[in-house]
Amino acid sequence: MKFRLALLSGAAFALSASAVAQDANIDGRVGKLEKEMRAVQRQVFPAGAGKFIAPDIQSPTATKPENTTTTSATSDLLMRVDALEAQLATLTGQVEQQGNNMRGLEARLKILEAQLASAQMASAPQETEVPATAQATTAPSVLPAAAPVPVAVTVKPKPVVAAAKPVATAAKPSAARVAAVAAIERPATGDAFEDGYTYGFRLWEAKFYPEAQATLEETLKTYPKHRRASFLRNLLGRAWLDDKKPATAVKVFYDNYKADPRGERAPDSLFFLGSALTDLGKTAEACEAYGELTKAYPDVASGRLADRVTAGKTRAKCK
Template identity: 45%
Template sequence: MNRAIAAPLAVLAMAVAAIPANAQDNSTEARLRKAETEIRALQRKVFPGSDGKYFEPEVTAAQPASTGAARPSTTAVTDILARLDALESQLARLTSQTEENTNAIAQLGTRLGALEVTSGAAATAATPKPLAPEANLSAMTGGASRPAPIPASATTGTSASTPPAAKPAGPTAQRLAAVQAIAKPQTDDPGKDEYDYGFRLWDAGFFPEAQQQLSLYVEKYPRHAQISYGRNLLGRAYLDGGKPAEAAPWFLKNYQADKQGARAPDSLLFLAEAMIVQKDTKRACIALAEFSETYPAVATGRLKSQYNADRAKVKCN
């Protein structure tokens, strides 16, 4: 009788022990099906067609098991590993495609930015409104002395009878290609990106393009941390491009807007140089005197060589 009772109990114990294993297999199967469903949804977004323009998905819907069919020869563990390998392969492919698309979009944005700059290279760059003769440099002397107005021939380099110059031709294909080769930075600080791009254009010798780019920067970001650098560099782009009359107002504005700015001392010296180029010795001397009085430490330190060179070019009382 004991043996008759023990046999059914043993069978019951084996059935109970198999329940957790079956539950675990069912849980793993459900998780895999959920992952495969999400992958297929993502594939429909990334690979929406099969007409040869898109990649075919590597993970396909699982075929329903036919009732009464023979069981596959592989074990459950082998099937799970194969399906996991397929999922990992497809995820890697999707990640690679996303990175390629992101990089292509970034390069396209850079090229469009370069085209926007070069398309207006031949046009006259915007300049600040000319200062009245009585305000030009007299503010630096506290009104003690008022320089004489600059003659029109001195600022333009031509006489009244000189006919206007012909409109310059547009940039050549070689110049456009060279400008497009200069990449525009793309960081989380758009103001710095605009300034850095203008600096790269100026450093490469593309002064009209640098003038336009830096004008955009100072107009769009007047309170940016590098605005003192931007106004000073805009003046230098005009000065280096052979336009000292357009450069002088930017140097003066940069000094007057913030005398403690990082490039305010530099702007005073470059203002003197712009006056020297225009043969306006009086205003050049005023700028040099203001520089030595306002920035004595800089005059004997960082900008000593430039200051001495500018003083040697003119004779000041």
Template identity: 40%
Template sequence: MILAKAPARKRLAIYGALAGLLLTSGVPAMAQDNDSSRIRKLEAEIRALQRRVFPGGDGRYFEPEISGPANSGPNASTQTTAVTDILARLDALEASIQSLTRQVEVTTNTQTGIEQRLAVLENATATGGAPAALLPSGNAGASNTGTAATTTRPAATTPTPTSAAATGPSAERLAAVRAIAKPQTDDAGDDDYSYGFRLWEAGFYPEAQQALAAFVEKYPDHWRTTYGRNLLGRAFLDNGQAREAAPWFLKNYQADNDAARAPDSLLYLAESMIELGDTNRACIALAEFSETYPALATGRLSDQYQASRRKVSCS
């Protein structure tokens, strides 16, 4: 309103003053605001670029947008999980190694004890036909006859089957033996064993001894050999020759204690010692049987084992 009433020349002067004021004050303020916005934008872009090029950079140079606890970067959880897994696996491996070490020590001690007792048995049967006393420590103990036994292994000897009576078998016996047929199959070794078994089953023990001794000598690696040695020992034992039977039973057990007739031979070895009146050695053989074959002691051979136990008094 004031400008409208003012003369034209005065209005022009006022307009000029206002324009000058705007040029000297308003324009610089707007320029300053624009510069500050551009600077803030550039700084934000530079920080974003720094985070992309230098992830996890030193805080002295790159101030983090968000502060947090240590190891809180994008890979912190992954790294922590990997390290935890490695430590857990190392702990498991150490525990497994400790367990295996204990098992090996127990197995080694058990095997050593068995080998020591077998050495004493082998020594006694090879030298005199009767196994010596077995001690857990492997030291030889005195037998019930007062003779000290040693653990030294002598040269192995092969028991020899007895022959027929000096007068020779009778004609009737010869005829009865001839009547027993020998099998004829594709397995000659099995045929020889089966023939010896038939002779033993018929009660012709000396003839069975000869047939079975020939079989085990001719076929040392046959699958029937463990049966042949065990039955050869029984042919002696059933014929009242416990001293001659014992070495065959021991040899069969010692050759392979996992063989089919190895546990049977160990029990018959105990019976041979009982027949010889050697209670101490019989108890040792029975203890060896129960320790080596606990399942058979309560299973297939339970009756025979208990019958032998009742014949002797073991401490």
């Protein structure tokens, strides 16, 4: 019995000793791990402890929004650049087309001016040939008879003088016209350009076209680069057109469009250019002017000038 008790007590002591040794081994391993963790923590956070290490699984999600935002911004920028390039190409094409149309109109107008100049020169000699023919017909009559010669010489020059007088008297305004023009108020606001334009407009509105032409031309000569010169040139062309002088009006309207295609009255000048060309019988050129108006200024041609353009095309019989 005593022997069995001794064996049991020895076994219990051995088990307790092994348990104590095992606990000591575990404590040592745990302590070692804690030291290693603290060492790692000091390397990761040299400024001190208490920091939180985010899990690795969250790192990709944190960078995704940045990459997505950068990619989206780059894509938007590329799309805007492509759109700008497309718009620039479209505008370049329109400018080139407008330049070609302007060159075509200019060439046709030069031909028209040459035709008008030759027509005026052709009509001028016919008026001067009358006295020359009269003198030529009287010359043979001088040879056979000596008596009629003084009579022919004294009588024939008189028609020449009489033919020159109407030209001088036609250009001279009557006293009543001078008084009527003087009755129109000339503004004096301190702005010389606006005063000249307004006074020219009042003269044109009162149908004193030559006086309006002189006033507007003088104002334009003094202020050719004024910001409202487009208005003045267009009104000057209308003064010539309403004065039944479409040939001069054609040049004024075309010059206004060519000098300032972005001017506020450039579309109007193209319309009146077509009207003046129609008055001259140049319906093909008039239709080209209306076509240029529609291409260069589609909003104006289909807006405030729509009715006029339609009527002008009908009058010129444009297709």
